[in-house]
Amino acid sequence: MNEKNKIKTKPMRKSSTTIATSTMAIVICAALTIGMQTLSHQALAQTYSNTSNGMTAATSASSAVSPVSVSTSQSTNKEFWINTVHLDGMTNIHAAVKCDTCNQNTPLHPAERPPLNSTIPAGGGFRLTEPNKVGAWDFRSFTFAPDQIVVNQGDKVTLHFIGVQGTHHIITVDGIATFPLMRGQIHTVSFIARNPGTINYTCHLHLPNMVGQILVLPKAIV
Ligand SMILES: [Cu+2]
Numbered sequence: 001m002n003e004k005n006k007i008k009t010k011p012m013r014k015s016s017t018t019i020a021t022s023t024m025a026i027v028i029c030a031a032l033t034i035g036m037q038t039l040s041h042q043a044l045a046q047t048y049s050n051t052s053n054g055m056t057a058a059t060s061a062s063s064a065v066s067p068v069s070v071s072t073s074q075s076t077n078k079e080f081w082i083n084t085v086h087l088d089g090m091t092n093i094h095a096a097v098k099c100d101t102c103n104q105n106t107p108l109h110p111a112e113r114p115p116l117n118s119t120i121p122a123g124g125g126f127r128l129t130e131p132n133k134v135g136a137w138d139f140r141s142f143t144f145a146p147d148q149i150v151v152n153q154g155d156k157v158t159l160h161f162i163g164v165q166g167t168h169h170i171i172t173v174d175g176i177a178t179f180p181l182m183r184g185q186i187h188t189v190s191f192i193a194r195n196p197g198t199i200n201y202t203c204h205l206h207l208p209n210m211v212g213q214i215l216v217l218p219k220a221i222v
Contacts, residue, residue, distance in 0.1 A: 075154035082212065083145045083164045084181065084203070093135040114139075123207030142166060142206035149212070151193050153219040158190045159201070170204045 095111040114137050120126040127140040151157050161171055163183045172178040176199070177189050193199070196218035203210035 075152065075156070077156045077158070078149075078151045079158040079160070080146070080149055081160045081162060082201070083162045084142070084166050084169055084183075084210075085145045086140050086142045086165045089139040091137060093131050093137065112137075121208055125203075125206040125209040142203065142210040144201065144203075144210060144212040147212035149214045150217065151214060152217050153193055153196045155193050155216075156190065157193050157214070158188065161187045161189075161201075163187075166206065168205065169210075171201060172204065173201045174199050 091109065091112040093111055093113050095109065114128060114130065118128055120128060125142045127138075129138040129140070131137040149157075149159075159173065161179075161181055163169065163181045163185045165183070167183055169181045170178065171181055171187075173189055173191075176191050179187050179189075181187050193214070193216040196216050199214040199216065201212045201214070
């Protein structure tokens with residue numbers, strides 16, 4: 001009996017030891033795995049936090065983007081680049097006419113005639129060019145890009161006006177300056193936005209549409 005018991009108990013002890021050892025191994029493996037995952041997450045978080053704005057393209061693509069908050073009680077420097085632009089609707093009175101100067105005149109483009117009674121306002125901001133010898137004509141509209149700017153009261157605002165399209169402009173920033181601007185030139189004005197409200201910038205040669213507006217938000221009451 002004793003021998004049998006001994007024979008039976010020995011494997012039992014081995015088995016218990018094996019189970020205990022296996023259990024410990026599993027626990028250690030699990031702990032190591034969790035630890036490695038934690039380290040991995042910490043490393044990723046560190047990677048993200050090391051990038052500018054604490055956000056990478058990967059995180060911004062997978063989660064909602066939060067705008068950078070700006071307190072209206074805090075004055076900052078704001079800098080803008082404002083291009084002079086004209087938009088052209090070029091077309092042709094003939095359908096499917098090959099014309100190098102007619103951007104819209106593809107073989108599939110239908111014939112288009114200028115409006116008989118054009119109601120475009122005077123002031124130079126719009127221009128309707130009658131059909132040329134191949135029937136091409138153009139409707140042009142001048143504008144600024146951008147034409148809406150928002151700053152906070154107290155901000156130092158710098159505007160760089162860039163002469164890109166249109167040969168010549170005469171621009172006024174209300175209460176600040178009036179200056180000519182030729183194509184290829186950059187003219188810069190700077191000022192402190194002391195009062196809340198609006199400040200218009202206007203080209204006198206291309207009215208009424210070549211206008212822009214700076215909206216100055218009132219300083220927050222704290
Ligand atoms: Cu102009």
